[in-house]
Amino acid sequence: MMRIDKLEISIEARAYNDHSDIRHFGRVLDFASGLNLVVGDNTSGKTTLVECLFYALGMEELIEGKPCDKTLDKAVKSQFLYMEPNGNQHEWLVKESFVRIQLSNTNEETITVKRKIVSDDKQQNKMYVWKSPIMENMEHRDCREYYIHNRDDHNTEHNEGFYALLAEFTDLPIISVPARNTDKTILYMQTVFTASYIEQKRGWSDFFANIRSYNIINPKQKLVEYLMGYETNTDLVNSIGLKEKRKQFEKQWDTKVTAVKNYLAYNDLYIDGLETEIKQQKIELDELRIAVRSESVEIDTYIETLKQRIQELENKQKSSQEGNGSEQYLAVLKRYEQHTEEYKNYCIELVTEADKLDNIREQINYIESEMKRYDSLRKVNNIITTLDVKICPTCHQHLPSDISSQTALTLSQIQDSRNMLSMQRSFLVPMKKRLEAALKNKELNKLYLDKQLRKEEVEVKMMASQSNINLYPLSTNEQFELVDCKTKVATLDEVELHIKEQIELLARIKKGHQQVCDKIKELGDIEEGDLPTAKMLSAFRKLLRKFNYTSNNITNEVFFKEENTTYKYLPVIKHGENNEEEIRADSSASDFIRSIWAYYLTLLTDSKRHPGFLVMDEPCQHSMKEASLTHLFEECASITDKQTILFCSSQPKTEENEEEKEEMSSNLIEELSNIVKDKGLNLNYIEIDPKAITLIDN
Structure with a gap:
């Protein structure tokens, strides 16, 4: 595990209207163990600080899934506004910028990591590491360079990959996990550090909403198993697997x-x-x-x-029909039965041919429809995607409707596909015409056969009458009985x-x-209560109660998903044996936020492996009760062996201030933090006023 001691953002900027006016801007934040509250107005730039923090750790992909500086605010990479003490506001252009972060681990080791944002050499994928705290004059000759976002950046056998260094520093082993399209891959540090960050934009919509899967099968499940150390206990893993x-x-x-x-x-x-x-x-x-x-x-x-009974009825019918029949009658009857069977087979063949013709017609209709679609696509200049085509032009299989990525088609590709469809149509149309002609002839032949069969039937009846043979020896009821049997x-x-x-x-x-x-x-059967999942569930339920979760009965209805699915180990609501819902689908909006607080904090405190810190960007969501916020602060402040960093708006929307509709206090978070302090709990309160990026010196 590790602790973030200090974050430093350094920006050298020149005035937009005077390029000779160059000044030093930035921000320095000192963090402590336990609870750290970073508080400021909604437009103060708190999220910029969060982005720089994870950028300094090489974890910027957790923000919006984008590498390098693409996730960073323009204030640290291009331009920003700064208000002078006299009230005048000017625009400043970023000339050079970087971020440094000081980290400590449980072995009392300290390192400083520097990463450039804007520089002449554009070395954003290089990390500069000193084995010392942050100091004013840190020479590059005293550091060691590492790289990220490149092959082998997790390779522990090499000494150049930053993520391998980070894994060693935090005592987080790099393990292999099952992967798609290949046998194994590694559980990347970017995936592991998902447990340390709840992003403002997506993080409150689901558990591990910003996770980077990297082709891992069930990445959320593998992350929880890694954090809780489930895969290291062989008997436990075997027992859990067998019970599943x-x-x-x-x-x-x-x-x-x-x-x-x-x-x-x-x-x-x-x-x-x-x-x-x-x-x-x-x-x-x-x-x-x-x-x-x-x-x-x-x-x-x-x-x-x-x-x-069937045998009795058939014997009765057979003996009556054949008993007094002459040889001539029996020959006519045999011929009639043979022709009747041939007629049935002919009709079946006719139906099969008709079905084949219908299928060809349907294929031609599909092809002509797609040809018209391609003709339409060639007339427009806007982006063309594979979603504009319903079927494959070569095999006529329907394309899936849930394609996650859209691939652009060129006009030449469209023409090639249309030519392929046209060729297939030219093959199918003559086939259709031949089948139609053949079917027409067979229909005429069927009419002839039907007429001949009726003549033979009349002949059989006449000869049976001359021989005193009853063709229908069974009564109507007996005939129905025979069919029924x-x-x-x-x-x-x-x-x-x-x-x-x-x-x-x-x-x-x-x-x-x-x-x-x-x-x-x-x-040896392991009791349910002895399972780590049971202990984790108990801790999770305890926090739900503390945070005033009320949407469902916590003891009887809140569980963790047990089946081996993408949602395994995540909270669900069970109403009875076969009625199960994800907790977000069966909780109020504010209660779902409470469940996210509880789940991430449970992982922070109960995990065997964890980065050791948790960052929440704007934890007050959906008009939360002030009492719940206070309980969150109390819980975070009581976790003194780990670190929580909460970036909060100084005046969040709460249930109380929405109902009162009156003038609110200037800093609600400060008031709630004082309540926590009055209970004897320590916290590190950092106020951002007025902006995150400020003038460092002249």
Whole structure:
């Protein structure tokens, strides 16, 4: 861990209207352990100081995701306004500027880091490090140079990467974590330091809103695991992982059993002995029996009964049709049945061809629509993106609608794509015409076959009448019964096959669940209360109570996400077993801010690895209660072995001053800080008046 002792901003500027007038501007801030309050008006430039602080640490990407000085205010890199003591305001142009920061660690080592902002050599990616506190005349020959934002800047085997130096200085090991598109990557210091900064613009919208993922899989989860040291306790990691697997098996079992029971109920069936909870399943799965609800018999017995009845009815029909038939009649009947089967197959083939034609027509319509879109795109000069095209011109697959990045298309690329579409259309249109002609001929042929089949049917009926044969020996009810029995047998056979597959899946789930339970038993079951996550949750809930969180029942409804998702270890609200929401979706705006206070402070105090400090830019959001702000200051002031730096507006909007609608005191933060001091707690109060960038000397 480390502590920020001092921040120095140095600016050499010349007057806009007199280039010979060169003066030294800047700001020096001295910080202490515990609570540091940096207070000023809304336009004083507090955020400029925050930006310079993280720029000095090489962490400027945490501000807006941009490297180098792109995140810095123009006051430190180009121009600013300064009001003279006589009230005259002049514009000043930045000639040269840099920032220095003094850091200390738990080994009582002190270093000074300097980083240039504006300079002739434009060396913004170089860090100059002295193994001493900040002094007036620090020569470059006494320092060592390091680099950032380049390959190997985290490589501990080299001696030139600044992040490797920072990791060693703060005792934060650089570890490997799973990555996308590759096997492993490292957990970068920029990702780790996300836990030390709540940015004003995005930081209050979500937990770790400004995190830099660097292709890491589930970066927020990996960050919390790193901070809390979960991955260093092998038994703990194994136990947690196994318990997660056990829950997954239990959830899979519950889902599968519910689906099986619903499927059976839909088919008037039920199964005895299949429990919804896997722990309650005592009967072996291969011993389970399915029964017909309306008949109260097992499904196999019922199917056998149906098959016997089908056989009786078919025998009756067959014996009547064939019993007294002549050879000539039987030959005509056989020919009729053969032609009937051929006619059915012909109709099926006809439907298939029609479907194929519809598919080709649909493809042509899509292509023509996209060709028109490309023609429209060529007529305009504004930026063209891939979002303007709905389907791929080569494979006709729909492009995803949630493309996060938009790639510009050139006019030549548009023309090439349109030519590709035109070529595909020229291939499909003749195919469509051939199919249409073929289908037309087949439709005519179908009419002929249908006419011939009706003639053969009349012939069969005439010969049956001459031979005294009853073509319909079954009564109407018996005919309906025969169809019903056949339908039931086919349906039940399909049900049996489906349920057999589902039982096999349940057997695999049960086997996997049992194996996981056995492994947990071998490790020795760790009580929930002994888990670091449980201790972290207890500390988090305690702070929620202190900060007056009221949107939900803290004890019974506030938890950490347990499933292995991007939100794992982050706060959620549970209303019952299966109703879970992220805490920001189920809390008032001010209560969500309280949860962010509580979560970051819990990580600061309970983490095994942490940079050791926490910066909050404008922690008073959404008309916070003054009592909650006071409790926040008290909590930060009581953490004396770590460091909190709060950049606050001197007159934030609170619930009280919004309701009173009366003239507010000049500095509410100062009043609240005095309340904290009266309780015997120390804090470092720094007032920025009137501007963060001020004249240092003449």
